[in-house]
Amino acid sequence: MTEPIRVVVTGAAGQIAYSLVYSVCKGDIFGPNQPIVLLLLDITPMMGVLQGVVMELQDCAIPLVKDIVATDDPNVAFKDVDAAFMVGAMPRKDGMERKDLLKANVRIFKAQGQAIDKFAKKSVKVIVVGNPANTNACILSKYAPSIPKENFSCMTRLDQNRAQAQISLKLGVTSDKIKNVIIWGNHSSTQYPDVAHATVEIQGKVVPVADAIKDDNYLKNEFIKTVQQRGAEVIKARKLSSAMSAAKAAGDHMHDWFAGTQGDNWVSMGVISDGSYGVKAGLMFSYPVRIKNRNYSIVQGLSLSEFAQQKLDLTAAELDEELQAALAECAD
Known part of the structure; x- marks a missing residue:
């Protein structure tokens, strides 16, 4: 057995974390032979609920779990961590303006960034799940300046999985037959789900998704809208936001970050822009x-249609506006 890795999950008493921690512990994400020390962080009023989560994990009797630490102290939670799932964030409530949401999250992610900077390993891999995920990740990185910016990411894998699922339903194939779907931009309703470079295996033959679907109008309209609005549709149906699918996507994201992608395949991740594809550097x-x-x-050198470029410009503009509003709330 190798040395245990230390993994922190924030918002650990919440729905997404409840669906995530079992996969973390039993080896789905970091490997079937990788021991885990699990650190669970939430706010003080949630400690009772969190203790119930700890009891359930103990009752799962998972051999890979070497220790579980439940805490309301970020300094404890981020101590020497190798991987961080930043699930906790202030949710948007009725009557709350977006600027109010950003202001609340700036405070949360500023404090957590400072704790990561002081206590986490410099090699820590961080995924932000809590919304607005892209901007929260930027703030987290800002307040953890000793950690490389490329160690911070946000989750758009849920959107990629949603897009793959829609294509698989449309074509009557399993989702693993579909490769290289792209999500560009923000984890919001401006995101651009793009299948222009995606392929699908049908009856043993690999063909472009667009050629298999043969419906450009669908791909430019209904498909994009369905993926963009899927989270809202889940809330409408369930009266709760996506939890199981979000946890699965967070696990997929971190699994691929640790294990790597295969061959020419790629995955979608929110990462700090270096200016690629004309996107302003510094945006997540x-x-x-x-x-x-x-x-x-x-991935460099992918061709973008005029339609695609317009979509990228739109979501990048939204991200820039969000980030500027969040930075305005930062009081050093």
């Missing part, structure tokens, strides 16, 4: 990436 923007040795690289 979802790109197609390939991963090797726990380092990602943005």
